[in-house]
Amino acid sequence: MQVFKLFMKVLKKNIFTSMIYIIVFIAISIPMAKSASTEKTFKDTSLKIVVFDEDGTDASRALAGFIGKKHKLKTLENDKDTIMQALYFQSVDYVLTINEGYGEKLLSDDTSALFSTYHMHDSYATVMVSQLLDTYVSAVRAYSAGGAELTDACEMASDAVLQQAEVTIARSKGSENFSESTAAHFRYLSYILVSVIINALCPVLLKLNKKEFRFRTNCSCIKPTSYTVQLFTGSAVFIGALWLALMVVSVVQNGGMFSGIAWYAVLNTFIYTIICTAISLLICSFDPSDNVVNLLTQIIGLGSSFLCGVFIPQSMLGSGVLAAAKFLPAYWYVKVVEMLSGAEVFDGSKLAVYLLIEAGFAAALLMMSLVVNRIRYTSAAIKLPTLRKEAQQ
Amino acid sequence: MENTVVKIENLVKRYGELVALDHFSLEIKEGEIFGLLGPNGSGKTTTINCLLSLLSFDKGNIEIFGKKMTPVSYDIKKDIGIIMQNVVVSDELTVRENIDYFCGLYIKDKDERRKCVDDAIKFVGLEDFVKFYPKKLSGGLLRRLNIACGIAHKPKLIILDEPTVAVDPQSRNRILEGIQELNRNGATIIYTSHYMEEVEQICTRIAIMDKGRKIAEGTKDELKRMIKNTETITIEALGLEDGVVAEMRSLPHVYEVRYDGKLLIILCSGGKHNLIRALDVLQKRELGFGRVYTELPTLNEVFLEITGKALRDKEE
Ligand SMILES: Nc1ncnc2c1ncn2[C@@H]1O[C@H](COP(=O)(O)OP(=O)(O)O)[C@@H](O)[C@H]1O
Ligand SMILES: [Mg+2]
Numbered sequence: 001m002q003v004f005k006l007f008m009k010v011l012k013k014n015i016f017t018s019m020i021y022i023i024v025f026i027a028i029s030i031p032m033a034k035s036a037s038t039e040k041t042f043k044d045t046s047l048k049i050v051v052f053d054e055d056g057t058d059a060s061r062a063l064a065g066f067i068g069k070k071h072k073l074k075t076l077e078n079d080k081d082t083i084m085q086a087l088y089f090q091s092v093d094y095v096l097t098i099n100e101g102y103g104e105k106l107l108s109d110d111t112s113a114l115f116s117t118y119h120m121h122d123s124y125a126t127v128m129v130s131q132l133l134d135t136y137v138s139a140v141r142a143y144s145a146g147g148a149e150l151t152d153a154c155e156m157a158s159d160a161v162l163q164q165a166e167v168t169i170a171r172s173k174g175s176e177n178f179s180e181s182t183a184a185h186f187r188y189l190s191y192i193l194v195s196v197i198i199n200a201l202c203p204v205l206l207k208l209n210k211k212e213f214r215f216r217t218n219c220s221c222i223k224p225t226s227y228t229v230q231l232f233t234g235s236a237v238f239i240g241a242l243w244l245a246l247m248v249v250s251v252v253q254n255g256g257m258f259s260g261i262a263w264y265a266v267l268n269t270f271i272y273t274i275i276c277t278a279i280s281l282l283i284c285s286f287d288p289s290d291n292v293v294n295l296l297t298q299i300i301g302l303g304s305s306f307l308c309g310v311f312i313p314q315s316m317l318g319s320g321v322l323a324a325a326k327f328l329p330a331y332w333y334v335k336v337v338e339m340l341s342g343a344e345v346f347d348g349s350k351l352a353v354y355l356l357i358e359a360g361f362a363a364a365l366l367m368m369s370l371v372v373n374r375i376r377y378t379s380a381a382i383k384l385p386t387l388r389k390e391a392q393q
Numbered sequence: 394m395e396n397t398v399v400k401i402e403n404l405v406k407r408y409g410e411l412v413a414l415d416h417f418s419l420e421i422k423e424g425e426i427f428g429l430l431g432p433n434g435s436g437k438t439t440t441i442n443c444l445l446s447l448l449s450f451d452k453g454n455i456e457i458f459g460k461k462m463t464p465v466s467y468d469i470k471k472d473i474g475i476i477m478q479n480v481v482v483s484d485e486l487t488v489r490e491n492i493d494y495f496c497g498l499y500i501k502d503k504d505e506r507r508k509c510v511d512d513a514i515k516f517v518g519l520e521d522f523v524k525f526y527p528k529k530l531s532g533g534l535l536r537r538l539n540i541a542c543g544i545a546h547k548p549k550l551i552i553l554d555e556p557t558v559a560v561d562p563q564s565r566n567r568i569l570e571g572i573q574e575l576n577r578n579g580a581t582i583i584y585t586s587h588y589m590e591e592v593e594q595i596c597t598r599i600a601i602m603d604k605g606r607k608i609a610e611g612t613k614d615e616l617k618r619m620i621k622n623t624e625t626i627t628i629e630a631l632g633l634e635d636g637v638v639a640e641m642r643s644l645p646h647v648y649e650v651r652y653d654g655k656l657l658i659i660l661c662s663g664g665k666h667n668l669i670r671a672l673d674v675l676q677k678r679e680l681g682f683g684r685v686y687t688e689l690p691t692l693n694e695v696f697l698e699i700t701g702k703a704l705r706d707k708e709e
Contacts, residue, residue: 009485009490010485013485215447219445221471223465
């Protein structure tokens with residue numbers, strides 16, 4: 001218990017800057033809860049879609065009419081810059097051009113290049129509209145293959161697909177349990193977790209694992225394993241308490257207890273908390289100075305947050321950035337949050353994969369810190385003090 | 394009084410190529426204040442670390458309290474107090490909390506521990522500083538805190554590795570007196586230092602080491618008897634002729650004379666009245682001289698004679 005108590009005392013003295021992170025976080029996150037409720041449902045059921053009809057046949061008009069039944073049709077100048085700007089500021093969600101020859105192609109077997117589209121890639125809107133168009137086109141072709149006139153086929157398809165679309169949206173209804181502001185809260189939470197844990201845990205572990213301190217302790221009646229176990233317990237208690245506290249903040253932000261898919265977000269933060277702990281352990285195994293720890297907190301906290309879409313939605317990041325971000329755990333954390341918020345279609349097995357990838361990161365980081373520790377203890381631990389001595393002279 | 398507390402036999406410790414301890418042997422009896430004297434880098438700390446099983450060694454055998462010392466010899470460790478060369482305290486704990494932490498590594502019982510901590514605070518005289526954090530303490534007070542942390546659990550064997558480095562003279566004296574008091578209260582002491590004056594002042598037996606080897610061992614008188622030098626006479630005299638210096642050299646018991654134009658240094662080996670004979674030579678020729686003094690050999694001379702170099706550099 002002696003070492004555990006020491007751990008807590010040292011932690012208490014080192015937690016000040018971390019408290020600032022948490023206070024700022026609460027100050028930003030809680031007020032956001034108020035504006036939460038209205039936006040989401042609207043966005044789910046109705047998207048803002050621009051249709052440019054370059055075909056101009058009955059079939060294409062029927063399609064535009066079909067889309068208009070389900071979503072809000074918007075008009076826009078058919079100009080690439082204008083379109084991009086509108087998409088960026090989310091004044092429209094999807095821009096569809098019905099290519100010339102659409103009507104004819106529907107009757108023939110050729111379904112290539114029916115449409116050209118502009119959209120934010122991978123957004124929930126994209127997937128939903130593309131799916132809708134696909135089903136619609138197959139339905140029209142199925143009905144006309146069954147002998148119906150093209151106009152009738154279009155009408156029948158429209159009715160059938162609209163019913164089905166209802167179902168699609170009903171299925172992703174879970175995201176009502178997870179508003180856009182909750183999503184923002186959880187994204188920001190990852191930045192808080194990584195910063196606070198590295199900032200608070202590293203100095204404590206470094207101090208209590210300093211060679212001289214361990215030597216001095218090894219002279220006493222405390223077994224080295226007991227020492228390590230007590231440090232581990234201390235870390236676990238701290239991490240657990242931090243996580244619980246942040247979850248309480250999240251419940252407040254959420255405006256009530258979590259329900260439905262929101263529990264996945266809780267699981268997600270839990271796994272991410274373990275990842276952050278593993279990162280801290282890895283950092284500590286290199287025995288860096290306090291300044292280096294501060295620097296690493298900034299680099300890892302801010303860097304991975306910007307790369308992985310914590311501050312900016314992933315849909316707005318370049319594909320190059322996203323490709324690189326895949327090698328960072330924060331990317332997968334954010335991906336889970338995005339899926340829960342409906343920016344990506346909800347898919348349980350995909351979600352499980354994301355969570356497993358995160359768990360994999362945690363395991364890999366822990367392994368790495370073990371290996372580094374082992375190497376340093378057996379070889380460098382003997383050489384390092386002399387190197388330092390030489391450096392002083 | 395004759396129980397052997399520490400026995401080191403043929404200890405060899407290498408750091409890669411460097412042989413830090415070269416067949417080093419030592420025997421320390423109960424009740425001694427044993428001094429381990431040697432210049433920086435001679436292997437004192439390495440000896441202590443091997444003794445405590447903090448370092449593995451290549452060869453040799455170590456026994457403490459008659460039992461073989463291993464990293465898991467907790468029954469031995471509980472009776473050892475260690476004051477390391479570098480101050481090891483936690484900056485986040487107050488003076489009292491620090492002592493309590495280290496004492497708690499040995500003594501679980503709370504009431505017993507409180508008493509031990511109180512005693513230790515009193516012993517090093519830190520009563521007025523119990524609520525201070527180490528960062529606020531001067532070098533001397535910090536050293537005393539380090540000592541309090543090491544002795545609070547009332548160990549039978551106390552090892553102090555250069556406890557007076559970077560300490561003001563007042564704290565230093567207090568520390569040295571404290572060590573003697575601990576010894577009077579029954580503890581066996583191992584004291585390492587590169588300050589020969591300290592070792593001479595408090596140690597009952599001394600081993601001198603250099604480059605990982607023990608080069609001499611005994612009480613300070615025994616050590617001094619090992620060497621030729623028994624007296625060093627220094628006379629301030631300006632512009633002496635070569636003839637005078639030569640005559641000094643031919644005096645009985647004188648084995649070396651050095652002269653740099655200002656200071657005449659005469660090294661004698663045995664005999665009495667060496668100073669009178671030297672001054673006679675000057676008086677006979679009616680030569681004037683300034684200050685005169687004679688010194689008995691110090692451990693520095695012992696070290697100098699055995700190794701051919703001074704124990705420590707002038708600037709230290
Ligand atoms: N961890 C180490 N790795 C390599 N060499 C070391 C290490 N520690 C001490 N040494 C070397 O061993 C020798 C003895 O050092 P040390 O026992 O610290 O001497 P002392 O305590 O007498 O000043 C020195 O030459 C020192 O440079
Ligand atoms: Mg030393």
